[in-house]
Amino acid sequence: MKYIKNFVLLFAVATLLLSCNSGNERVVELLIPQPAKTIIKSGRFTHDTPVVYFSNVSDSDKENLLELIKGVFPSATETLDSTESGVIRVKQLPYSNNATESYDLCVSRSSIDIEARTPAGLIYAIQTIAQLNYLSTRGVPCVIISDAPRFAYRGIHLDVSRHFYSVEFIKKQLDVMSFYKMNRFHWHLTDGAGWRIEIKKYPRLTTFAAWRPYNNWKEFWFGERLYCEQTDAKAKGGYYTQEDVKEIVAYAQKLNITVIPEIEMPGHSDEVLAAYPELSCKGKPYTSGEMCIGNEATYKFLTDVLSEVCELFPSEYIHIGGDEADHKNWKECAKCQGTIRAKGLKNEHELQSYLIQRIENFLSTKGKKLIGWDEIIEGGLSPYATVMAWRGEAGGIKAAQMGHDAIMTPGNWLYFDAYQDNPATEPEAIGGYLPLSRVYSYEPVPDSLSLEEKSHIIGVQANLWTEYIQTEEHVEYMLYPRVLALAELGWCMADAKDWERFLPAANRHLEILKDKGINAHQISNSVIAEEVVDVEKQKIELSFRCDKMPVDIRYTNDGSEPTIESELYNAPISIKDSAIIKVAIFQNDERITEVQTFTPLYHKAIGKKVSYNIPHCSHYVAKGEATLTDGYNGGASYGDGSWQGFNKDVDVVLDMGEVTPIREIEVNFMQQAGPWIWFPEYVDIYMSEDGETWRNVKHISNDVPRDTEGMLIKNFGFAGEERCRYIRYTAHQLPKEGAYMFIDEIKVK
Numbered sequence: 204m205k206y207i208k209n210f211v212l213l214f215a216v217a218t219l220l221l222s223c224n225s226g227n228e229r230v231v232e233l234l235i236p237q238p239a240k241t242i243i244k245s246g247r248f249t250h251d252t253p254v255v256y257f258s259n260v261s262d263s264d265k266e267n268l269l270e271l272i273k274g275v276f277p278s279a280t281e282t283l284d285s286t287e288s289g290v291i292r293v294k295q296l297p298y299s300n301n302a303t304e305s306y307d308l309c310v311s312r313s314s315i316d317i318e319a320r321t322p323a324g325l326i327y328a329i330q331t332i333a334q335l336n337y338l339s340t341r342g343v344p345c346v347i348i349s350d351a352p353r354f355a356y357r358g359i360h361l362d363v364s365r366h367f368y369s370v371e372f373i374k375k376q377l378d379v380m381s382f383y384k385m386n387r388f389h390w391h392l393t394d395g396a397g398w399r400i401e402i403k404k405y406p407r408l409t410t411f412a413a414w415r416p417y418n419n420w421k422e423f424w425f426g427e428r429l430y431c432e433q434t435d436a437k438a439k440g441g442y443y444t445q446e447d448v449k450e451i452v453a454y455a456q457k458l459n460i461t462v463i464p465e466i467e468m469p470g471h472s473d474e475v476l477a478a479y480p481e482l483s484c485k486g487k488p489y490t491s492g493e494m495c496i497g498n499e500a501t502y503k504f505l506t507d508v509l510s511e512v513c514e515l516f517p518s519e520y521i522h523i524g525g526d527e528a529d530h531k532n533w534k535e536c537a538k539c540q541g542t543i544r545a546k547g548l549k550n551e552h553e554l555q556s557y558l559i560q561r562i563e564n565f566l567s568t569k570g571k572k573l574i575g576w577d578e579i580i581e582g583g584l585s586p587y588a589t590v591m592a593w594r595g596e597a598g599g600i601k602a603a604q605m606g607h608d609a610i611m612t613p614g615n616w617l618y619f620d621a622y623q624d625n626p627a628t629e630p631e632a633i634g635g636y637l638p639l640s641r642v643y644s645y646e647p648v649p650d651s652l653s654l655e656e657k658s659h660i661i662g663v664q665a666n667l668w669t670e671y672i673q674t675e676e677h678v679e680y681m682l683y684p685r686v687l688a689l690a691e692l693g694w695c696m697a698d699a700k701d702w703e704r705f706l707p708a709a710n711r712h713l714e715i716l717k718d719k720g721i722n723a724h725q726i727s728n729s730v731i732a733e734e735v736v737d738v739e740k741q742k743i744e745l746s747f748r749c750d751k752m753p754v755d756i757r758y759t760n761d762g763s764e765p766t767i768e769s770e771l772y773n774a775p776i777s778i779k780d781s782a783i784i785k786v787a788i789f790q791n792d793e794r795i796t797e798v799q800t801f802t803p804l805y806h807k808a809i810g811k812k813v814s815y816n817i818p819h820c821s822h823y824v825a826k827g828e829a830t831l832t833d834g835y836n837g838g839a840s841y842g843d844g845s846w847q848g849f850n851k852d853v854d855v856v857l858d859m860g861e862v863t864p865i866r867e868i869e870v871n872f873m874q875q876a877g878p879w880i881w882f883p884e885y886v887d888i889y890m891s892e893d894g895e896t897w898r899n900v901k902h903i904s905n906d907v908p909r910d911t912e913g914m915l916i917k918n919f920g921f922a923g924e925e926r927c928r929y930i931r932y933t934a935h936q937l938p939k940e941g942a943y944m945f946i947d948e949i950k951v952k
């Protein structure tokens with residue numbers, strides 16, 4: 204707020220003398236991504252029919268920029284008089300290498316000035332004006348903005364192989380991407396589920412490999428995974444003609460978006476090998492998803508395809524996939540093994556790397572650079588290749604340490620095919636849980652890197668794989684509003700990110716997205732409760748929030764249903780021992796949600812010492828020895844820091860400090876068959892006054908089968924009238940290497 208840019212120095216000094224306009228400030232805070240530097244002024248630019256004056260802008264850029272301005276002011280026209288009232292002055296300054304997307308914007312009552320060193324910067328200045336105009340009820344708020352992105356690469360990936368989407372749909376998404384200052388569209392054009400780009404030399408790729416005799420991917424995948432002729436009555440799928448591709452690339456260019464094509468190799472190529480089986484190790488269709496690397500015909504195919512691709516896409520980068528290749532066929536193939544011997548390669552990793560390097564050499568003859576998924580570093584790689592880290596951050600870290608540029612797209616934060624709300628109420632997704640807040644919390648540059656290595660992290664990208672996403676409406680549902688968070692990850696400096704500022708803005712942008720005809724997921728209006736346990740003061744501070752805005756949270760603590768008369772929540776509630784709190788959301792004096800009940804409990808064992816006769820496991824330590832009596836319950840994820848894992852029996856002793864009356868002990872276990880987390884076989888609970896003489900007060904056998912689906916939580920506890928100082932809690936699990944038990948708390952009442 205206090206930064207003053209030279210070119211507007213005089214102007215800014217003048218405006219500092221004026222009082223700040225809080226209405227304008229609120230509008231500017233709603234910009235996504237939030238600009239780097241802003242000075243709020245009073246007043247609005249309210250000219251509905253502005254004129255546009257260009258200075259030092261090429262004719263072709265002029266046409267494009269005027270069209271974008273007309274998107275904001277439909278009746279704008281060009282003028283040759285820079286002093287006209289209601290003028291928008293668009294000025295391109297001499298090019299500078301380190302300001303390729305930055306811009307300056309100054310809005311006053313009578314004029315708007317935008318300056319940048321590239322057409323890209325001018326485009327972003329106009330997008331900022333467009334947002335300001337959308338966000339304000341009347342006119343464009345007067346403001347001075349000096350803005351630049353944190354990362355050069357800000358991308359969205361879309362898989363069009365699993366399901367095919369129309370040209371018009373892609374263009375619609377490009378419009379929204381540019382509105383949020385995203386500049387790379389990674390177009391996943393080929394995969395085992397279908398080939399989607401016309402290649403003149405290989406017509407079978409689009410008359411056959413682009414079509415499936417199934418209604419959707421699920422039927423294909425869980426069926427026989429066949430392709431069919433385009434003319435087949437059952438054929439579903441599609442492809443982009445080279446004319447379609449040119450249209451999309453040109454459209455994107457006008458929005459400062461580079462389209463990066465991905466042509467998968469050598470794996471994820473089942474569809475290619477069904478159409479051209481001679482490129483597989485066995486020479487027969489439906490025998491492999493991996494191309495034969497020992498066959499020169501494979502290189503001929505790939506370089507032919509890439510030659511056409513390089514012609515179509517001006518992008519410096521070409522993505523070649525390189526992920527998840529199965530080595531099985533290569534191991535059994537005489538040609539592949541022959542290449543390993545002839546080239547002195549160590550193994551199949553190096554065989555894959557041999558192919559990638561040949562392809563990279565080929566691409567460099569076309570003036571292109573190679574990007575691949577993080578597997579491409581496994582067998583060695585030339586320093587010019589860029590790595591896209593998807594299996595967590597490790598691939599990106601390793602790449603940066605080896606001197607490669609890397610783009611962060613880790614699954615746990617940026618795979619938008621995961622659920623963004625309760626799976627029970629959401630359309631089917633592939634799995635995982637990635638709410639808006641988690642996307643927003645991601646920091647793309649790992650602390651562990653040196654300054655030099657950090658400079659190799661050139662950006663972020665969200666990936667949308669579409670196995671379960673059959674319709675275009677559903678694609679939008681998965682992308683938005685998470686794209687809003689992604690936009691700030693790519694554009695804003697780490698310390699400029701602010702969830703408290705961002706969340707109201709995201710709520711407001713959901714309305715804008717709706718105006719743009721986007722079918723966004725709506726932010727949940729359920730109440731999220733958070734407890735802070737204060738061991739010193741022996742109380743719990745219970746706070747509520749709701750990500751949907753604006754709403755009122757009202758609550759009761761007498762068991763009654765909240766009404767419009769109930770207490771309005773505005774500060775954390777203190778709870779000494781236990782309470783029953785009922786909450787609901789109100790909007791315009793009406794209850795708009797079901798009543799939610801929370802039962803915070805400051806139980807007797809909080810802060811008491813736990814000792815371990817058998818240690819907990821070393822991976823899921825949670826908060827160490829404090830975990831089981833810290834007052835915090837675990838949530839739906841065993842890795843959330845409240846659940847403690849045991850890979851041997853549980854055997855712990857709890858010291859209450861003095862002989863204490865006990866009515867109930869509650870110990871919840873988690874079961875989740877997928878990662879081998881199971882309930883105990885049986886539990887024994889013992890009590891003692893002196894820690895030496897023990898009596899068994901409870902034996903519980905488990906009756907829940909291990910293969911029960913979903914995530915289960917079950918109490919293996921005790922109820923009765925007892926007194927003791929020490930409680931020994933033991934749980935036994937059938938020995939099985941790699942199996943776990945998880946508990947979060949030993950609650951004593």
Ligand SMILES: [Zn+2]
Pocket residue numbers: 483484494495496497498532533536537538539
């Ligand atoms: Zn082979």
